[in-house]
Amino acid sequence: MTENWIHESLYPTWCQSFKIEKMLIEKKSAFQDIKLFETAYHGRVLLLDGVVQVTEKDEFPYHEMITHVPLLTHGAAKRVLIIGAGDGGVLRHVLMHRTVEKAVMVEIDADVIDLSKQFMPQIGGASWDDPRADVIVGDGIAYVAKAEDASFDVIIVDSTDPIGVGEVLFTDAFYQECARILSPRGIIVNQCGVPFMQSEELEVTSRRRRQFFPHVSAYVVSMPTYVGGFMALGFASKDAHLTLPATSEIAARAQAAGLNGDSFYWSPDVQHAAFALPPYIGRCLPQR
Template sequence: MTSRPWFDETLYEGWGQRFRIVRELATLKSDFQDIAIFESQTHGRVLALDGVVQITERDEFVYQEMIAHVPLLAHGAAKSVLIIGAGDGAVLRRVLQHTGVRRAVMVEIDGEVIRLAREFLPSLAGDAWDDPRAEVIVGDGIDYVASAAADAFDVIIVDSTDPIGVGEVLFSDDFYAQSARVLTANGLIVNQCGVPFMQADELRQTSLRRAKSFPHVSAYVAAVPTYVGGFMTLGVAAKGQGLADADVELIRARATASSILGKTQYWTPEIHVGSFNLPPYIAAHLPG
C-alpha cells in the first residue's frame, strides 16, 4: 500500500476530484511533464499528467471511441490517419479497428508516456503497437505536420492535454493551417476542447482558430465520468461536407463496412448522430 492514500486532481483551483490510491506504479518527471500512474480503488489504473487525470481503465472507452470512431465514420473512407499525442495507445487501437485504415501514424512528443503505458497500462493499446499498419514516432507533432506532404492524411486526431504547457501549440492558428494543407480534399481534424461548463473559452477560441482554415467547424459531445464538469467537447473541422450531415443509417452502414458495429461500449450510430445536437450553453461558443 502506498504512503500517499489519495490522488487529488489539480485541474481547477476551486473544484476537483480525488481517487483513493491502492498502489503507486510510476511517478517521474520527464523532459516535458510530471507523469503518474497508479492503481485506484474504483477506476482501475489511472494515468495523470501534471496532476490532471488523462485516462482511467474503467471509463477510457467513452473518450477513445468518440474521438476515433466519430471522425473516421463521418469521413466514410479514411485510409490514412494521423494521431498526435495519445501516447497511451488507446486511440491508435480504436483507429486500427477500422478495416479500411491502411496507415496510422502516431506522433507523441513524450516517449516516457509511451514507455510507461506499455509497461503499466497494456490493456489500453492491446496489440496496436505491433500492427503493421501502425507507425509510432516519438517527436513533435507540430514539426511532423509542418514537414508532411500535402494531401497526406484523410483524418487527423489530436489527443493532447489542454492548451497549456506542452499542448499549447496544438491549438494555434499555424497548426490548423498546416493541418488543412496535409489533409485530403474531404479531410477533417478533431481535437478535445475541454469541458465547456468549466472551460468555455477553450471551445470558443479553438473554434475561431479552426474557422480560419476550414469551411466547416463544429463540435460534438461525450459524457466521460472522470472529465468532471459535464460534457466533454470534441471540436471538429472539415474541408469537405459538414460533419453532421450523415444520418443514422448511413453511419450504421459505414460502421458495418468498417467492422466496428457491435464492438463498442459507448459509441453507436444513434449516439454518433445525436452527439452533434449540442445543448445551447455549448453551441453558443461555436462560430455563428
C-alpha cells in the first residue's frame, strides 16, 4: 500500500491499484488476510490475501453468469450446493430461481460472511434469511465427502485461486466426490481464472474434471476488476449428451424460474454466446 493507494498482488509483473477513500477493516482471519475498503468509483472492495474478490461496482457479471448459466442449462435444478462465495452474491442469485428448493452454502471463513453482511449487505441481500438457504461455516471438502450420493443437481464452486485456502478445491479427489454427489444430469461450475494470465488453471482443472465427467467445457465472462481479459468458468456435466439449449429455451426456463429480466449482464443470448471461446481459451480444454 502506497499512501492512500492499495495495489493488488495477484501477478508479480502486473497489478491494478485502487485509491482508498476509507479503510473499513484489516484483519487476519484463521485462514487469510482480509482487507475491505471504500473507493470513489468501485464502491466497497474486498481483498483476500491481497487479491480482489468482489467490488460493489462490478460484482454483477460474475454472480449472474456463475449462477444463471448452470441452473438454466440444467433446466430443472432443485438442490444447489455452493462452495465458498462468502460474500453472499452467488447465494442471492441462486435463490432468485423460484424453482430451487434448497441451496446449501459452505464457506470455510466465518469472517468473510460476517464482514460481507456488515459492510456489503446488498450483495447477499435477503438471501441470508431465505428459508431455502442453509449456510454452513465449514470445510467444503469435508462436506462434499460426507454428502449423500446424487444429493445435488448443481454445484457452484466460487473459490479463491488454487493457492492457499482455495487449493484443495481444485484436486482430483474433490472433483471425484462432486461427481458422486451430483444427480445423473448434474452440473458443476467453478471459476478457472483469467486464461490470458492463468491458462494453466483452466488446462489442469479441465483435465482433472474430464476423469469424472463425460462432458467438459467452459464459458467466459468479462470482469473489469479481474485483470487480463475474459475470465473462464469451468463447466462439467455427468450427462455426456448435454447440449446448450437454444436461446428461446433458455428464455422460457428463465421465465419459469421467475427471473424478472433485471439482469445487467446475463441474458439468453449472452449465455449462448459465452460458450463460443476464443481459440486461445479453447485450446486450454482437453481435446478429444
